[in-house]
Amino acid sequence: MLKQRCSRSWPWSRSAGVPLAAWLYAGLVGCGGPVSEAPEPGAEVAEQPQRLLTQVTGFGSNPGNLQMFRHVPSGMPANAPLVVVLHGCTQRAASMEGSGWSAAADVYKFYAVYPQQQSGNNMTSCFNWFEPGDIARDRGEALSIKQMVDTMKATYSVDPSRVYVAGFSAGAYMVPALLAAYPDVFSAGAIHSGGPYRCAESMTAGFNCMSPGVNRAPAAWGDLVRGAYPGYAGPRPRVSIWHGTSDYTVNVMNLTEAMEQWTNVHGIDQTPDTVETVSNFPHKVYRDGAGNALVETWELTGMGHGVAMDAQFQFPGGTGTAACGAVGAYLNDVNLCSVYHQARFFGLLDGGGEPTGDTTPPTVNVTAPANGATVGGTVNVTADAADAVGVTRVEFLVDGEVVSTDSQAPYAFAWNSAAVGNGQHRLGARAFDAAGNQATDNDTVVTVSNTGSPAPVTAQFTSIAAEDGYLKANADGSAAALGFMTNLALGRGTDGKYNRSFLSFDTSGLPDGATVTRAFLTVTYSSGSGDPWSTPAGNTLVIDVKTGTFNAANTEAADWAGAAAASSVAGIERFSAGAKRSGDFSAAGLSAINKAGKTQLRLRFTQAQTATQYLFVRDGANAVLTVVYTP
The missing domain is CATH 2.60.120 (Jelly Rolls)
Structure with missing residues (x-):
């Protein structure tokens, strides 16, 4: 039986030009009490197509009054994984398809569930991550989402040990709520432009949580998670945390606080065991004594509030249509496919556990002009690049600066050498593969000689x-x-x-x-x-x-x-x-x-x-x- 929820209102209208931050938590306090009903096995499923998604009804008591959509790829094996994908404010379930999750599901054969907020709960379609009644075990929106998982398990062959959740913005704030309330349901989660669990428990507190952020000691953050399911002694979900460093809607401080929360929950320190750069972005991994990756962070340098994606990226093993999403509202093309890397972290590419995916960089070589050549005028610069998984693009460099990009072989560009002064200049090429690995060839030095005119300044x-x-x-x-x-x-x-x-x-x-x-x-x-x-x-x-x-x-x-x-x-x-x-x-x-x-x-x-x-x-x-x- 569906539990009726209180109506909500907000004194600002969307047309009033309210900054995006305000819409992240627009809506007033909810009113749901504890509900513990779960869906009956074989619950009736009413389906209505929505783009690649199908709506599912009858998935339990649904105390959060949410809508459920799902994507089921063809040829699904037995005991397949399941990923729950949560949208941000002003978005719908279909909005997050643009980030690439359904395309990844088609390639790697996992089920995808897309909960959708209703304007009757929150007028800007934000999940109510700041409401105590919506982020607690067996209550409100958290229970509604858990019931969606239960319905998928009752309808399809789902591996209960491989259920994951990923979200953006308001949806990202709901991710740690689900991980904290249901560590027995979710094995891992990805927080993209969100923050720690119980960063706010009221609308007013939401302002401080998002910007400038709330600073607590790691143990204090960890206690909030442990208090969400008292007495639980089982394994805790692994967590992948993503944030743009130029996010002026949700301050990047939230990445640090979320990292401190979940490393403390796992009983490990806040010093990364792996520090590397992937596609020019800092990536840190926090491991236990056995070397297992339990928490990771991705700092998206210069990126604002949005989901990191790469419109040219093709999921390895997929067809030409299995691309990492499409540029759109809050889908930022930064040449890094967050869905792919989150799926790797979940273990969806390698059958479970910490991913062991491709770490071998491509090969790249400038083939023309030859090292030591003297050139002038317009010069045809070419490069060869190869990779076992696939080359996504090649960047050309002149004196270390990227001047052109080519995503199709043969890789080449026409260089106007008159744009630089006469003398020696270094030409290079940087190749990127489908897994985000990169390699650079930067050892071609040519002499530019453009006679008959002064050297350019x-x-x-x-x-x-x-x-x-x-x-x-x-x-x-x-x-x-x-x-x-x-x-x-x-x-x-x-x-x-x-x-x-x-x-x-x-x-x-x-x-x-x-x-x-x-x-x-x-x-x-x-x-x-x-x-x-x-x-x-x-x-x-x-x-x-x-x-x-x-x-x-x-x-x-x-x-x-x-x-x-x-x-x-x-x-x-x-x-x-x-x-x-x-x-x-x-x-x-x-x-x-x-x-x-x-x-x-x-x-x-x-x-x-x-x-x-x-x-x-x-x-x-x-x-x-x-x-x-x-x-």
Whole structure:
């Protein structure tokens, strides 16, 4: 029998431009008492398709009033694993399919269950991770999710020793609740952009939990977990913890506190036994005396609030369609597939236990030009790369800087050697395989000789933060209410205006007689709200150039629609972490760079967004205009 829940309300509306952090825990206190009913074996299952998911009803008393969706791959073996996947605020069950879990299930043959929150419980569809009645054993939403697992066990051949849970954001805060309340059900879990169990037990406490975070001693955190199931003496779940270091919605401090909680639960110290870099991200592993990996952390340098994924990654052993998700809202392409690495940690790739997957890096070699060659003009740079699992991409480097990427063999790019000065330069190639291993060949040295013209000079200009604008966060140009979105915003505001970011540079240091031969802009990701690239489909980010500034005084709101000296001079590819370099400016863009004063760049999306959505980028020293010229 379904237990009726209290109705909930929240004084803010989504259209009011409330920062994402507020929506992570929007909703008022629930009202469910203890319920211990479990589903009957063979419970009736009513099914309705939803994309790749099928809805399941009749899965027990469901005191949390959640919805259940599941994905069952074809050709499932007996005693297969099961993974529960929890979405974040404003998301639905199908949103987390985009992270790659259903595709991984098809390749590695495990069942996937997707609980879904209802707006009647929480108006922004957040799991109620801050409600004591929803995170305790045999109560509320925690029990509803456990009943979904029980229903899968009663319906399919599920190995009860291989049941796992993974979640993002509000769903990630529910992961430790399930691990703490049901260590007899879940063998491992993955916390992606969440925090420790019982970090908050009220809506108000949720603010401090998310940002700046709650600091407790490891033993105090561990006691909270041990108190969730008093008297339990069995094995505790292993935990994988993921967090973007530039997450301004849930502070990265939560990664440290969660690590301290679960290492203490396992009775091990907080000093990592393995420290390595995978796809340029720090990865730490905490082991017991026997060498078993019990806790791991992944620090996603420069990434904001989202799920780490790699749109080019193919799950080893799968077909060409078994990709690691697709870029979307809160799905950040950082060239690292979190689903794959979490599945490895769970043991889904290797039949259980700590994964022993591919750790062998690919081979890579620059094949042209030859080491010691003298080159000039446009040079065809090529590389060979191979791997037993599969090469996902090859990055080309000039003097250690990535200048091009190729994901298809034969790996090559056309290098304009005139962009660098005459003399010796080092060419390199870095290959990545499907398991995240990488290797670099960086021993090709060539001599550039471009005669008949002076050697080019490279100048860099950082943006003038005081003149950049006009929007720092809110639609009226004011600072964000919670203070963690203080950079420039591109997209659509609540006032219906678009593309409001300008970057100002003092380029008067260029010689009056200089000939500008190349220019590009480098911007740094701050955070995001929604996905302005995808709505409408095919949206692109481009740069306009103004010789001088759009306004003789301070940049104002109306200037976003002003005329530029050159429009759409270069594009910036979709990115959700770190720094991104634009393409080279067009000839018109080069001519518009002002050698006598200031140059202003306007960043805009080519199409108007269909909803309030922002990409936030940093200004000041984090926005750099690079200009190559000949005196």
